[in-house]
Amino acid sequence: MKYDTIIIGAGMSGLAAGVRLAYYEKKVCILERHTTIGGLNSFYRLRDRNYDVGLHAVTNYAAPGTRTGPMAKLLKQLRLRWDDFDLSPQVCSSVVFPGHKIEFANNHGEFIEAVCAEFPQQADGFRKLVKHIEEFDELDLSQEAVSGRKVLGEFLSDRLLIDMLFCPLMFYGSAIPNDMDFSQFVIMYKSIFVQGFARPFAGVRQILRTLTRHYKQLGGELKLRQGVQEILTKNGKAVGVRLDDGTEIEADNVLSSAGIVETHRLCGTSLPTPEPAYGELSFNEVIFVLDRQPQDIGHNETIVFYNNTEDFIYAPPEAPIDTRSGIICSPNNFKYVDSQQLEEGFIRITALANPQYWMSIPDEEYYPAKQHWCDQMAAAAVEHIPDFRPHIVDTDIFTPRTIKKYTGHLNGAVYGAPHKILDGTTGVENLFICGTDQGFLGIVGSMLSGITIANNHLLR
Ligand SMILES: Cc1cc2nc3c(=O)[nH]c(=O)nc-3n(C[C@H](O)[C@H](O)[C@H](O)COP(=O)(O)OP(=O)(O)OC[C@H]3O[C@@H](n4cnc5c(N)ncnc54)[C@H](O)[C@@H]3O)c2cc1C
Incomplete structure (x- = not known):
């Protein structure tokens, strides 16, 4: 059996990439080591109750029918309907620091007013920062990393406000301590403060089951309890994988959502580059x-x-x-x-x-x-x-x-390695990474990551 693409991992990014490839009639197989789907955002049953592992909220909320923005793009790329994710918006959230509170609720205009009311001395600088964020192309994958703290320092002088802006964005998407790449800051700012939070009533099961059902209907194969022990290479090209039980499976391409260091280790000594740092x-x-x-x-x-x-x-x-x-x-x-x-x-x-x-x-x-x-x-x-x-x-x-x-994430690092591989390449011609270490984080981000890497490298 030979596949066009083997995908390592049935988390959000692997499943989304799988849907995309199966839609275009590629022969695709997702291999997942765990007994169930979802990875960092899975679900389980304990003492007769349903729990979600990771879901606090889905970011990038948009009202059903919205035509632009990440959520609309995601649904369009996956050929899903708005109802499929069944998202309900948040009530209201807040950032609370000593002596200050900023509330927000999926309304960017109100958020801007709340910041300006709480920090009147910073209002001009904050409005200029917002304009800079709005005009910034965070999806340009060729950009050099720039310190988010440095950029915010050019607009704001109050360290407390800078920290209050960073707090939710770091908690929900920074793999590096005490700072963020500005591009990542913009992605997270827009996903949380401009678009906002939502949740399916049934929790993360709603999203995962939708993706899995759709993927299988399109002809994709999903194999649980099938850990990849090694990525097989020949003359500098990936040719397939060896599973934990020793079975070998051939493929023209391998797409890994396991993480960049973890993927590096799966290649043994065949990657030319030194092992990257892990999170x-x-x-x-x-x-x-x-x-x-x-x-x-x-x-x-x-x-x-x-x-x-x-x-x-x-x-x-x-x-x-x-x-x-x-x-x-x-x-x-x-x-x-x-x-x-x-x-x-x-x-x-x-x-x-x-x-x-x-x-x-x-x-x-x-x-x-x-x-x-x-x-x-x-x-x-x-x-x-x-x-x-x-x-x-x-x-x-x-x-x-x-x-x-x-x-399998080393250190249990939720946001993976500190250095992201935005274009998804690995140094091995037909081995790519998607998800956490490609750099688009969170539920929506990782699905978009799977889609982007599938589109850019596996559907060309
Ligand atoms: C506690 C917590 C709360 C979170 N809350 C939110 C939230 O509220 N909103 C939000 O947007 N995001 C949240 N996140 C982040 C979000 O869950 C992740 O960013 C996203 O799920 C990452 O998906 P992924 O596909 O990149 O990676 P993963 O989910 O890590 O998927 C990788 C998969 O690969 C499998 N795998 C690894 N190695 C192998 C191998 N060798 N062989 C076979 N399979 C392998 C793993 O088992 C895993 O299933 C949270 C995360 C956590 C942990």
């Missing part, structure tokens, strides 16, 4: 199930990004967890159709984690440490939202170790 930024996430809706305890916001100190530090902490900042998300607080409501209340809290600590801690200390830091994260969160702790009926916690185990 260090990872998170602990705690999901609390409540015996009531968050609104019933007075919590109406969709997502709260908080930081309790003078400076915002986005870096792997020395402590196991950095509770000085974090994300508090409630999947209940979206404007679902017909005022539908999830059966139970959920509060999800995310905080920066020290991957080394969570990878190396012995098993007998791991579970008590998870619980200890879960309690610390909840205590930090209730400084910003009403105390939900008396209403907890179940809890699940995951760490960088969990992420590594289920996705």
Whole structure:
């Protein structure tokens, strides 16, 4: 059996690339090591409840029928309908720093006004920054990386405002500590502050099942529990893969969503370049199930990004967890159709984690440490939202170790390697990467990444 393209990984990017290739009648096979689809944004069932691994919110929201922008482009490229993702917009989110709060809710004009009202001295500079962002072509894949902090410093002088703008954008899409490439800043700014947050009522299952069904209907093959152990090369070209069980499969092209370092390792010594650096930024996430809706305890916001100190530090902490900042998300607080409501209340809290600590801690200390830091994260969160702790009926916690185990990402690095390969090339003629380490991050970003690399390299 020989394929036109083998795709490594059934996460968002691999599935989207698969749909694109299958649509054009390419013989394509997605190989996934895990027992299920979704990768960093999967789903699972635990103690009779459905959980999402990663979904806080889908970014890049657009109202159904919108003709321009990333969401419209995504649906068009995948030949999907607006209903297929069933997105409902957020209620309202906020960025909360000492003495300052900026609210936003899928309305860029209101966001600009909120920033200017909170930081009147910075209003002129901020409006000029917004104009610069609007005119910037973030999709030019040939651009050199430029420090986002440097560019923002040319428009704004208040470090606190700069940090407040960076906080949600770094949490949702920076693979490098304390800064972002300006191009990535623009992508994230537009996806969060211009377009905004939404969620399917059924969670990430809605998106993953839609993609998988569509892919299979188009003739694509999906093989679960089929890890790729090695990418086979001959005379500098990829010729196929060897699976964990030793089976070899031939292909004209290989597209990997495993990550650039991980892909490098799958090639053994056949890649001419030295092994790239791998990422260090990872998170602990705690999901609390409540015996009531968050609104019933007075919590109406969709997502709260908080930081309790003078400076915002986005870096792997020395402590196991950095509770000085974090994300508090409630999947209940979206404007679902017909005022539908999830059966139970959920509060999800995310905080920066020290991957080394969570990878190396012995098993007998791991579970008590998870619980200890879960309690610390909840205590930090209730400084910003009403105390939900008396209403907890179940809890699940995951760490960088969990992420590594289920996705293979070294260090459990959620946003992958610090240096992105925007054009998707690897140095091996017919081996490409898509997803996290190509550089378009998040749910929508990684699907667009799969589509872009398929279009640019595999459908030409
Ligand atoms: C806790 C958390 C919360 C998040 N919240 C959000 C959010 O609210 N909104 C948002 O937009 N994004 C969010 N993200 C980010 C988003 O999930 C990712 O950016 C996106 O899912 C990445 O998709 P991908 O296809 O690039 O990579 P992955 O999802 O990592 O897919 C790669 C796949 O390849 C498989 N694989 C790896 N190696 C091999 C191998 N050798 N053989 C076979 N298979 C292999 C892995 O098992 C995996 O399934 C979150 C992530 C996490 C972890």
